[in-house]
Amino acid sequence: MSSTLPASQRAPRATMRAGWQAYMPLWLMSAPAMLLFAALVLVPLAMTLALTFYRFDPMSGPIAAFDLHNYVEVLGSSYFHTIFLRTFCIAALTTLLCIVIGTPEAYILSRMRDPWRSLFLLVILAPLLVSVVVRAFGWSMLLNMNGLVNQFFGLFGAGPFKLEYTTFAIVIALVHVMLPFMVIPVWTALQRLDPQTENAALSLMASPFTTMRRIVLPQLMPGILSGSLMVFGLSASAFAIPGLLGGRRLKVAATAVYDQFLSSMNWPLGATIAVLLLVANLVVMLTYYRVLERRYARSMG
Template sequence: MSERASSNLKPKRSLPYLLTAPATLLFVTMVLVPLLLTALLALNSYDDSVGIKSTYDLHNYLAIFGDDYYLRIFWRTFWIAGLTTLICIVVGAPEAYVLSRMGRKWRAFFLIVILAPLLVSVVVRAFGWSMLLSADGLINHALQALGMAPVKMLYTSGAIVVALVHVMLPFMVIPVWTALQRLDPTVEHAALSLNASQATVLRRILLPQVAPGVLSGSLIVFGLSASAFAIPGLLGGRRLKMVATTVYDEFLGSLNWPLGASIAIVLLVANLIIMMTYNRILERRYSKTLG
C-alpha cells in the first residue's frame, strides 16, 4: 500500500511544475536570455575602426563610473524619477481615496477618466505636451494674453516631470484604490463614533491600509519613470539626456553597443537596489505600524 500511495503522489507533486513549465520557458526565453546576452555584450570592447571586439573586460563599466558625464545623467534620471514618484503619491493617494468614497456610477465614470490616458500612445501624449509647452504653445499664448512674458518650459526638467506625472499617475491611483477596497467603511465610522479624531483615523486606520498600495504604486512609477524613453527624448531634447536616451544614442548614434549595454545593465542594477531598499524600509515601518 505504501508503494502504491507513493506512486500516486508523484504525479500530484510534479503537476504544479508541469503546469508552470510553459510560463517558465517563456520567461526564460523572453527575459533571462536577453538579459544574459546583454550582460555578455557589456563585457566586450569596442573600437571605432574595428567595431565590437571579442575580448571581455570591465572597461565599459569603469568608463561609466569614471566619467562625470554619465554620472550626471544617472543622477538626473533618478531625481526626476523620484520627484515624479513623490508627486504621484501626493496627487494619486487622495485621488484614490475620493474615488473609493464615490457612488458606483460616478466611480465608474471617473475610473474611465483616470484610465483613459493609458489608451493613448506615450509618443502621442509627449507630442501633445510639447505643443502645449512650446514657445508658441497654448500656455505661452495664454500668458501673453494676460500681459505676462512667455516662459521657457519645453526642453526643461520641469516639462519632463509634468509629462511623466501625467503618464504615471494611473499606476499610482489603481494600486491605492485597490488597497482601499479591502477597508471596511464601518471600521472608520466606529472609530469616529468612539470620539477618535480625523487625524487619528487617518494615522491608525487609513494609512496602514493604504501603505501596501502606495508601496506597489511607487515602485511601478519609479521603475517606469527611470527607464522612460519617449518623454525625455521629446521633451528633454538633446541637452537634458536621461539614461534611456543615452542608451539609444550609444546603440544607434555612435554604434558603441557594448557601452550602451553597460549603461543599460547599470540602470537595471541601480533600479533594483533602490527599489529593494525602498521596499525593505517601507515594509519595516508598515510592520511597526501594525504592531
C-alpha cells in the same frame, strides 16, 4: 527492499511520492510560460550582460574580449554620474507627485457611487489608451513657446516662459502617464478597507485627521508601496517622454543607451549603461521596499 523497511520509514516516502505526483501537473502546465519568459527576458539579459565585457573598435565594431573598460568608463565619468543622478531624481520626483496626487484621488474615487465612479475611473485610465509618443507630442504642443500654457500666461502680461526641453516638462508628462499606476493599487487596497473601522474611530471621538493618519493610511501602505515601485521603475527607464520633451541637452539613462547603440554604434558601452541602470534601479527599489515594509509592519504591530 522497500517491503522490508519499517512502517515509520515507508510512510514519509509514500507521502513525498504522492506530493511529487500531485505537483507534477503544475510544473508541466507552467513549463511553456517559463520557457517563454526565458526566451524573451532571461536570454536577452544574458546577451546584454555578455556584451558589456566586449571592447569597441571604431573601425571594426565590438570585439569579443573580457574587458572591464566599459564599467570603468561609466563609473568613473562625471558625465555619466550626472545622467544617472538626473534619471533617479526625475523618477523620485515623479513618484512623490504621483503619491501626493494619486492617493487622495483613489480615496475620493472609492467613496463615489455608480455611475460617477465608473466615469471617473475611465477618465483616470484614459491615458493608458493613448500612445506614449502621442501624449508626449501633446505636452510638447502645450508647453512650447507658442503653446496654450504660454498663451494663458500672456493674457496676464507674463511670459513667454521656456517650459519645453526642461526637467519640469519631463516630470509633468511622466506624472500624467504614471498616475494610473498609482491610483489603481491604492484603490484596490481601499476596497479591502472596512468602512466601519473609520466609523468606530470617529465614534470614539477621534478627529478626521487622526482617523486618516492612524486607521486609513496604514492600511493603504501596501497599495502605495506597490504603486510607487511601479511608478519609480517605469519612470527611471522611460525613453519616449525624456527623449521628446528633454531634447538633446537633458539626457537620461535610457536616451544615453539609445545614443550609444544607434548614434555612436558603441554597443558595449550602451549595454553597460543599460545593465548599470537595471542594477541601480533594483537596488533603489529593493531598499525602498524593505524600509517601507518595516515601517508598515511596525505601524500594524
